Amino acid sequence: MTTHELEQLLMQQPVSLLHRLARGRISRHFRSGKRKLVDLLLQASAENRPGLESDLAALIEERTSREQIAPVVKPRPEKVHTRPATTSASPRPHKTEDHGHHEPPVSLHEWLSGIGVPPPQPFVPDAWQVDALAKLAETDVVVSVPTGSGKTYVAIEATARAMRENRTVIYTSPLKALSNTKFTEFSRVFGPGQVGILTGDRREHAQAPLLIMTTEILRNLLYDAAGGEIDVRLDTLGLVIMDESQYLADPERGVVWEETLIFCPSQARLLLLSASIGNPQDIADWLTAIRPTPCSLIRHTKRSVPLRAGYLHPNEKLTPLFRTAGIPYGQPHLLHPEAKRLFMEYEEETGPSRSR
Template sequence: MNDADLQRELVSLPIKYLHKFAKGRIHRHFRLSKRRLIDSILALPSEQKMAIAHEVEQISTSPKKSPATSGNPKSSSPFYPKRSSPKKLSKSAPPSSAIGLQDLLEGIGVPEPKPFIPDDWQKEAVEAIAHSDVIVSAPTGSGKTFVATEAIQQAMARNQTVIYTSPLKALSNTKYMEFSQFFGKDQVGILTGDRRDNSQAPLLIMTTEILRNILYDATSGDLDLRLHTLGLVILDESQYLADPERGVVWEETLILCPTQTRLLLLSASIGNPQELAEWLTAIRPTTSCHLIRHTKRSVPLRALYLHPSGQLVPLLENRDIQQQKGYRFHPETKRLFNEYEFKPYR
């Protein structure tokens, strides 16, 4: 066993063993860090190093395990006891409680195209919007747009006007194109500060500021838009309510919205949707506000850690990211990250 091999083996061992080797050989070994310990072991005379190498071999062969293969399927059994035994010393095999990279990468792929079946929460939201205001708080990409399109269709069927607002002009434009494809070009209009494209269409897209201005004008009498047929207002990205500069516009819009109009607030996951719902119920006495809070993602999300050297390992101990249950980093991630932070990486 040459120096390089020995060093690699030593690095993979817990520091406890290194102290055992160093006992009687290195002065004040208990004061040394792992790296310094390894350095001083390697600096020992060759016969002592031979002896240590022998001991190392004994230790690493005793739990009969082949090193260097990561993600041993057996070791990742969920029924295995959680505490890792100190005998498992092979370098890249993660302790038993953690899962391997293979498990994590398992199941990548494209599902068969199948007819779209709405989730229960989506159905619930669509049903609720028929008779009350609705707040949908759901993670990104979980299908809030579906709720919006269903609600728009409902309202259109009743010959009502629908206003869809988004916080950014860029998002307005994207939605304009999306809805134009979905409902047909003549059904969708867009309003900006100076432009009115197809403003007589049943579905109007605008930024929230524009809607606020329309509501200002409506309440002061000089109205140029059909507010009496306004059946539904959809506020996308309503978490902007907390935006330091523009949040006030959302509040004004919600306060000034006519009472007969249904509100549909689509928001990313926020901490207090209940509070928002209580507020809306309080200020709009004729209708209650239905809260739909969906925290589960429709596509499970998994976390990986990519070391700058190109090594890919799981980030967390669990396979899928689980919400609100705390987190523990995967031991490999911890090891690699410590290395990254403290050792200049070449």
């Protein structure tokens, strides 16, 4: 898409969609009118054009499908007194509660369809994965893409590249359990002797070229280095991967991520992975400001694994939570009739009259 085409497409969108696209890309975008917003988005697209285009496409798709589900409510005709006098005694029609949504609710079978193991296919990296790896050759990178998109592939390829250059790699995660899982997964990929783990509970292969640790352990290593006690791993450190980096915003532990990023040796590349950073551009800008290497942002919001919302009643009955297969954006009242029925059943079973 040329810049002119992108501009045209942006101008055709409602301003509310442009504001959603601007979230995390443009600070204080809510103050801008449409023309200004489009100009700012075009400027922001220079940083990560594929990400902006794919987010825009996803928002347009979401809007189109929403419009298909919710037909535009036509204004009422002016004449409202249509009930003939003779019908005054007839029962009033029940007020419908589906707010204009007349399609039959999705069945449990339809809602579950597609879940399972897909047929094997040759692995082809997605454009954003290729882009992230290319950017990482030159800059630090923040990857902010939905869950299940394939961030681990970027981590593994970047690690393999650093290891080929005889650089060590540190991979941090916020949880001991996740560190253990990644230790097993990466040992399978790189070979057991190539991967070590350092957590509060476990210390294995501490001199391996790829070390998995909790972020607290890395922060402590960097504290020691700052105190002059250089750890040999930090001399050859080529890459630090911080998985689940949204912990930077954690009220209690966030400071550990912040200090780790500030103290991270300048010769090491940083790769931050997350599915849930609201303002990734701010994080990339901050890293660019505090480190000698600029930081690029790889971002998109299109889910490769769609979310489904369901309700599992304690009696083990499962039902879609909403009338539609997807999660209705901005229309949480679209509850599935079966879910409503199960809620009420649950209320009746557990209500105060029962517990007495």
